[in-house]
C-alpha cells in the first residue's frame with residue numbers, strides 16, 4: 001500500500017469541510033425525541049433524591065432515617081455521611097432516598113431528621129482583610145520579571161522593589177485600579193446525575209458526562225469492580241461547560257442503592273443542588289498598578305490578586321496575569337482565600353475569563369486616563385504579548401472588529417459621550433488566547449459491501465455539533481454526504497476518545513476520523529482498483545464515485561465499489577495522540593471582541609446594544625455550528641458580565657440564590673445584536689483544525705466592563721455589573 | 736411576555752403546606768421581563784379546581800393541620816373556604832397529543848411527572864420547579880403552560896399537546912426552523928423553546944424581531960442560543 005498522506009483537501013477542493021451542514025441530530029433534539037440522561041426511564045426504576053447540608057459549615061449531631069422509611073413509596077435510604085461528620089459547604093449531600101416516585105422521594109427527603117451543630121463559616125472571598133484576620137489565606141504563587149538584573153552584591157528582593165519603583169517613576173502614565181469577578185455556577189440545564197442499572201456484577205450507567213470514555217474507571221474504582229464491567233452511555237448531554245468529567249459521588253451512591261435494592265435507580269441533582277455543589281468558577285479580585293510610556297505602552301505591571309476555588313483556597317492562576325498583554329517588567333502575586341464553598345470545577349477556559357477581566361480593564365483605564373481610544377492602546381500594546389497567537393493576527397482581527405462595530409465613528413473619550421436623558425453609551429474591547437489542541441482519540445470506520453458507512457468513536461456530543469462533525473470528516477474523505485454516514489458515539493465501549501474539555505474535541509475527532517477513513521479508503525481502493533484497471537494509488541473518491549485521477553470517465557459508483565468487498569465489511573481504525581505533530585490539527589488561537597452598551601445613570605441598568613466577536617480557529621470544519629458556539633460563548637459572557645453570581649449569606653454561609661428564579665441569567669431580550677466573524681484566511685486554515693469552545697467566552701467580561709467604563713467615565717470594578725454596583729460606582733466617582 | 740403563561744403557584748420543595756392551584760389554561764400571561772424572573776401569584780379563576788386545596792402528603796388530617804399552621808393571607812384564607820381535600824392515588828384520563836391515557840396520580844403529581852414517567856414523553860424537561868426556565872412548556876387547550884407547575888389532576892378534560900406532537904413525518908414548522916437556524920446547542924432547553932415559539936407564532940404570526948425579543952422571555956438557554964432562536968422564529972413568521 002502506498003504511503004497515505006494525512007492532510008486536508010484545499011478550500012476549493014473540499015466538498016463538505018468548511019460548508020455549513022445542519023446538525024444531523026437537530027430535529028431529534030427539537031421535537032423532544034433525543035434522550036438525555038434525565039430522560040432514560042428503565043423498567044421498574046426507583047427515583048432517588050438527596051438531602052444536602054443547609055449550612056456553609058456544620059457538624060452532624062444525629063441522623064434519624066426512620067421517619068423517611070415510613071413514608072409511603074420510600075424503598076431505601078442510603079447514608080452518604082454519618083453523625084459526627086463535619087460538612088464544609090452548603091449543599092454537601094448527606095443522605096439519598098430512593099422511592100417509587102418523585103413525590104415520594106421528595107417527601108422522604110423532607111422526613112429525614114438531621115440535627116446539626118452550626119459552625120462558623122466564611123464565604124466572603126472578596127474581603128481579603130477579613131480572610132487574613134481569620135487565617136484563611138494561602139500563598140498562591142507569583143512571579144517577578146525585570147529586564148535589569150540584580151548585581152552580585154544586591155539583595156534580590158530589595159533590588160526588585162527598587163527597580164519597580166524606578167520604573168514607575170520613569171513612567172509617563174500611571175494607573176492604579178481595583179477589579180474583580182465574582183464566583184459563578186455552571187448551572188447546566190440538565191443537572192448532574194445518572195440512571196444506573198446492574199446486570200449481575202456489570203453496571204450500566206446512563207450518565208450525564210463530557211467524558212464518556214473516561215468515567216467508567218471512576219465508577220469501577222469506587223464500586224470495587226473493574227472498568228470492563230462498567231458501561232457508560234451518554235448520547236445527549238444538557239450542558240457541562242467543564243463540570244461533568246467525573247463519575248461523581250452521588251452517581252456512585254445511586255449505583256450502590258441500585259445494587260442494594262436490585263432495581264434501576266435514577267438520581268439527578270435538584271436545581272439548587274446543581275448550583276450549590278456541581279460546579280462553580282473561582283472568583284478573582286485584583287489590585288493593579290501599571291506604568292506606561294508616553295504612547296501608552298505599558299512598561300511595568302505590578303499586581304496582587306486573590307479569590308477562592310473553595311475550601312482549599314487557590315483561585316485564579318497567577319500564570320495568566322497580566323492577560324495576553326505582557327510588559328517586559330512585571331510583578332504578579334496571588335493569594336488563595338479558603339471559603340466554605342464546594343471546590344471549583346473547570347469552567348470554559350479555566351482562569352482566562354477572570355484574568356482577562358482583571359487585567360484588560362486596567363489597560364482600558366490607561367486609555368481613559370490618557371483620553372485616547374482604547375483601540376489605539378490595545379493596538380500599541382500588542383508589541384508586548386504572551387499568547388499562543390501572533391500579534392499580527394490580533395492586528396488583523398482588531399481591524400475587522402473595528403469595521404464591524406464602526407468603532408471609529410462611534411467612539412468617544414471615556415465619560416464624554418452625549419447623554420440621551422439618563423442614558424449614556426460606551427464601547428469597549430478585549431482580546432484573548434487559547435490552545436485548543438487535539439485530544440487523544442481513536443475511531444473505527446466500517447464500510448459495508450452494500451455501501452453503508454458507520455463510524456465508531458467514544459467521544460460525546462456536548463451541543464457543539466460533534467456528531468455532525470464526525471460525519472462531515474468521513475463524508476469529505478469518501479466523497480459522500482454527511483447524511484450517508486451513521487455515526488456512533490456516546491458509549492464507553494466504543495474506541496477510546498478524550499474528554500471534551502479545553503476545546504480539544506473538534507481536533508481530536510477530526511484527527512481520528514480523517515485518519516481512520518483515509519485508512520479505510522486505501523483498502524477500498526485496493527479492492528476496487530482491478531475493476532477500474534488502475535492502481536490503487538491512482539484513485540480518488542469524489543462526488544459519490546471512485547474514479548481514476550485525471551481520467552474521470554473511468555469511474556464506478558460508491559455502492560458498486562463497495563460491492564467489490566465481497567461478503568465482509570471493511571474496517572479500519574486510527575488513533576491520534578494528544579501533542580503529536582500533525583498537519584490535520586494544531587493549537588493556539590486568538591480572538592478580538594468589542595462591546596457597545598447603553599447604561600442608565602438613574603437606574604444603573606446596563607443594556608447590550610451590539611457585540612462583535614472575531615475569532616480564528618485554524619480550519620473551520622462546520623461554519624454554522626462554529627458560529628453558534630461563538631454566539632453562545634458571547635451570551636454566556638454577557639451573563640457573567642451583567643447578571644449572574646453566587647450570593648452567600650454571611651451568617652450561615654448558605655448559597656442563597658441557587659434557584660433558577662434567583663440566579664439571574666440573561667434572557668432572549670437581553671442580548672442586543674451580536675455579530676460573529678469567523679477569521680479563516682489561508683494562513684490560518686493551513687494550521688489545521690483547532691478547538692473553539694473556550695476562546696470566545698474569555699473576552700466578554702473585560703469588553704463589557706470597558707464599554708460601561710467608557711459610557712460612564714468611571715469604572716464599575718467588579719463583575720457582574722448589576723445596577724446596585726453601577727450606582728455605587730457613580731456615587732463614588734462623584735465624591 | 737406573552738409567549739408563555741405561567742401558572743399561579745410554586746410547588747415548594749420542602750413545604751408541608753397546602754398547594755393551591757388554578758386553571759392554567761385560563762390564565763393570562765405574566766411577564767418575567769428581561770433578565771428577571773420569579774414566581775408569580777394571583778387568585779382568580781373560573782375553573783372548578785381553582786379553589787381546592789391539595790396537600791403534599793397523603794393524609795387528610797395533615798392537610799387540615801397544615802392549612803391551619805401555615806400563615807395565610809386574607810384572600811388565600813378565603814380561597815380555602817370550601818376547599819375539597821383530595822388524597823391518595825386516583826386514576827384519571829388525560830388527553831395527550833390527541834390520545835387518551837389512563838394515568839395514576841396523586842393530588843401532588845405534576846403534569847410533568849406524568850408525561851415523563853408514565854407516558855415516557857420526555858421532551859418537556861425538568862429544569863426548575865418554579866417554571867422560571869420555561870423548559871417544561873407544553874400546550875394546554877392551545878395555550879403554553881409549564882408542566883412543572885401544573886398539577887396533572889387539573890388537566891382532566893383538556894387537550895394537552897407536547898413537543899413530541901411536532902415531530903413525525905411532517906414536522907411542525909417551528910422545530911424545523913430551529914434546525915435550519917441552528918437554534919440549539921446542547922438542546923436541553925430546545926423543546927420548551929420550540930413549544931413557546933409555536934404558541935407565540937400562533938398568536939403573533941407577523942411578529943417583528945423586536946416582538947420576538949420581548950415575547951420569548953419565559954425560556955432560559957444556558958448554552959446561549961438566543962441569537963439563533965430569534966432568527967429561527969423570525970423565519971417562521973408569515974413575513975419571514
Ligand code: FES
Pocket residue numbers: 189238239463919920921922923924925955956957958959960
Ligand atoms: S441549548 Fe443548551 S440550554 Fe439551550
